[in-house]
Amino acid sequence: MSEQFTKPATTDPVVRIEDLSVTFATDAGRVVAVQDVSLQVAAGEVLAIVGESGSGKTVTARSILGLLPETATTRGAILLTRKDGSSSADVVTVKRSELGEVRGRDAAMVFQEPSTALNPVFPVGWQIIEGLRAHGRYTRAEARAKAVDVLRRVGIPEPEKRIDSYPHQFSGGQKQRIVIAQALVLDPGVIIADEPTTALDVTVQAEILDLLRRCRDEFGTAIVLITHNMGVVADLADRVAVMYQGQLVEQADVRTLFANPRDEYTKQLLGSVPRLGQGVARTRERAAARPAGWTTATPVVEARDLRIVYPGRLRKPDFTAVDGVSFAIRPGEVLGLVGESGSGKTTIGRAIAGLTKVTGGSLSVLGTEMNGVKERRFRPVRERIGFVFQDPASSFNPLLTIAQAVAEPLVVHGRAKDAHAARGRVDELLEAVQLPRSFGDRFPHELSGGQRQRASLARALALGPELLIADEPTSALDVSVQARVLELFDELQRELGFACLFISHDLAVVDLLADRIAVLYRGQLVEEGTGEQVLGAPQHPYTQRLLASLPVPDPDEQAARRASWHQLA
C-alpha cells in the first residue's frame, strides 16, 4: 500500500519562511520572540533548528502550523506547499477555516511529550482515524485499514490488535511512534518535530530517531526538527539553522556546521557539549592524589542489598523501585549514578536524603541507619547533607528572595537568628557560586535557569555538608549553561572536598564529574567502575546498548556509531 504515500513531485521548498517576526503581548509589554527569520525547507529534507531556550526556535516552528497563542502577532510570510505541488498557502494570512485544512494535510506536528499529546480516553486507532476523517471521506473499513497500515509502518507490533488499545497501554517510545503515525497518516509534506525525543530515554531516543529517518527516506517527508541536543542534530539533520535571541545566526549543511562553525555563538554552543571520554584524565589524576588508607576509610554512604518498594494501590502489586542495590561512597568521592527513567536512581537519592522510606536491606548515611529511622533522629544528620534538585525553577519558594532561601538552612539549624543576620555568610556563598551579591535581593523568577541552579548549589552548600546529593542538576538547563554549572560544580567539589552522589541520565555529563560510575537498570545495579572501565569496556549488555544509543555531536562519527547500534539491536 505504499503508493498512498506520494513521492514529492517538485523540488520547490515545501516550507518557505520569509522575514518572519513574532511578537507577544505580555504583562511586561511587547516581547519580540522571533525577528526577521527567513528559512526554507526542501522536500524530503531534515532541517534542524537549534538554540537555547528562549531563542525562538519553537515559536518559529509552531508558526508554520499557525499554532501560536492569541497574544502573538505575526508578520512576514510562511508559504506552505503541498507535497504534490498542487497548491500552496500563506499561513500568516490564511483564514481560520482554511488553516484547519492545511494543518495535517500539508504540515503535521510531533510534540515533545507523547503522553500528553494523546487523549487518554480514546483508543489510539480512533485518534488516527479522527485526523483522516477531518480531511477526507473514508468508509469505516478504509479508514481502519489505513490506520493499521500506518501503525505497522511506524513499528507497532500487531497493529490489527493494538489499534484498539488505549494510550496508557503503550510505553513512552511506542506512544511517540503513535504520535508520529498520527502525523504521517495524511501524508504531509513536512512534519514539525518539537523536541521529539527530549522526554524519552537514550535507548528509546535512538529508536525514534531511526524512525524519523525512515519517515524521510520512505515517505519523502521533510522534517523540521527542533532540538537543543547537538547529538540528535548530528544523527538526523541534513541542514542546521542556529537561532540565538530570536534571530537566525547561522545556517549550514550539517557537516559544514560541525566541522567549521562560522558564527561565534555556534562555536561556543558546540564547545560546551559534553563528550564521552573527557573525564578519564581527570579521574586518574584525582585517584592518584588520594591519601593512603583512603580505601579503608568509613564510607559516607553505604548501601547493602538496599530495597525500596512502593506499595501498590487498589490491589495492584507493589512496585519495586530499587532491588538489592549495594554501593558505597567514600569521603570526598563523586559517585555518578546513571540510568533511564524508572531505573530507581532518583529513588536512591531521595532515600539517602530521608525523603523516601527504605523498605529492605541496609542504607547507612553518615553513620545513621536509614532503614526504619525516625525523622526526629535523622534531623541532626540533615545538617551534614546538601541536596540539589533537578528543576531550579520549582525548588525555590517563589515568595522568598534568593538571600532568604539560601539563609534558610542556616536559620533552621540555628547558625543564624534570621535571614538578615545570615546575610554575611549568604553573600560569601553567592560569591562562591559566582553570583553577584546583589542577586540576593532578587526573587527566584528574576533569575535565569543557570543562575537559579547556582543559587540552589549555594543553598545546598550553606552548612558545609559532607555529602551532596545532586539529582539531575543540569538536565533542565541549556547546554551552554550546563557546561558552566558543571565547571563550577567541579571547582567547588575540589575546594570543599565533599562526597557526592551525582544522579544523571546523561553518560557524558557523569563521565565529566564522577570518580566512579554506577549503572542502574530496572532497580538493579548492573555495572560499577571508573569511567574508563564502564565507558571504555562495558561488560553488561544494557551498558553496551546505552553507550551505543548515545548520539555524539559529530555527523561522521555518529553515522559509524549508528551502524554499530544497528548491530547490537
Place this chain on the structure above:
Amino acid sequence: MATPATPVRRTRGLPVVRQLKQAVGLQRGMLIAGLVLTGIFLLTAAVAPLLAPYGYDQLRDADGPFGAQQSPSGEHWLGTTVGGYDVLSRVIYGTRTALAVIVVAIVLSLFIGVLIGLLSGYFGGWLDRVLVVVCDAVYAFPTLLLAIVMAIVISGGQSSLWGGIFAAAISITVIYIPQYFRVIRAETVRIKAEAYVESAKVIGASHWRIMTRHVLRNATRTLPLIFTLNASEAILTLAGLGFLGFGIEPTSGAEWGFDLNRALSDVTSGIWWTSIFPGAAIVWVVLGLTLVGESLNDLADPRLRSRRAAEAGETGEVTVVPGGPLGAGPGGLAGIEETR
C-alpha cells in the same frame, strides 16, 4: 518562548492595587466600578452618625413622633417605616451592621478555615479524612437553613446589637469554613509536592516552619477572590436571616433584611419607599463586592486577562465562579436562594 526583559520589580504591591494597575479595558472598568461602590459603602459605614439625620432607633424628635409610613418629605427624605423609623437613617446605619457582620464572619471563617485546611492538607491521613467528611456534610446543608439553626443556637433569644451581629456572623462562619477549608487544603496538597517544600524538608526545617513559611504563603493566592465573593454572600445571608426574623431587633441595630420584612405589607398598599431603599442598599453592596471579586478572578488568570497590546481583541470578561452571582437580586427570598 523568549523571556521578557522585565524591569526588576522589588515590591509586588498590595493585592487590589496591583491588579488595578494591571487591568485594561472592560476588566478595568468592572474593577473600578466595584471598587467605587464598595468604597462608598465603607465610607458610609465609617461616618454613618454624621450622615444620618436621625438615630436608627429614633421614633420622635423635638417636634413629637415621626409618624408611621410617612411618604418622602423635606424632614424625612426617604419617608418613614411602618414602625415609625426614618428610612434614610436606617439605610445608612444598616451599612455599619452589614460591615460588622462581614468582618466578623470573614475573619472567623478565614482563620478557622485556613488553619484546618492547612493542617488537613499537610498531614493528610485520618485527620484529613475526618475533616473532609465533616466539611462536606456542612456543605451539603442548605445554607440558610443552617444559618437559622445556628442563629437560634447562638443567640438563644438575645437581641442586643453585638449579640445579633455575632449570631449572624457565626452562623455565616459555619457555612463558609468549608469553602476556605477546601481551597486551602487543595492548594496545600498541591504545594506539598513542590520541590521547594521538599528542599525545606531536606534542610531539616520543622513541620510548623514548612507550613507557615513555605506552604501557607503560597496557598493564599486565591484568598482575596473568595474573600470578596464570600463577603457579598454574607450580606445576602444576613439579609435573609433578618427577613425571616432571625436578625437584629430594630432597637438594637439597623438591618436591611429586617426592614424589608416589615415592609412586606406596605408593598401592596402602594408604599414603595420602605422596601425599595433597603433593597437597593443590599444590591449596591453585593454588586460592588461581586464586581471586585469577579474582576480579581479574571485578572488572576493569565488566560482570561486582557492585555494592553493585545490586537486580537478582548478576551472574555466574566468567568463563572462557584457561588458568585453577578447581578444577585434584592434581598427577597428568590435572590437569596440563588446564591449558594
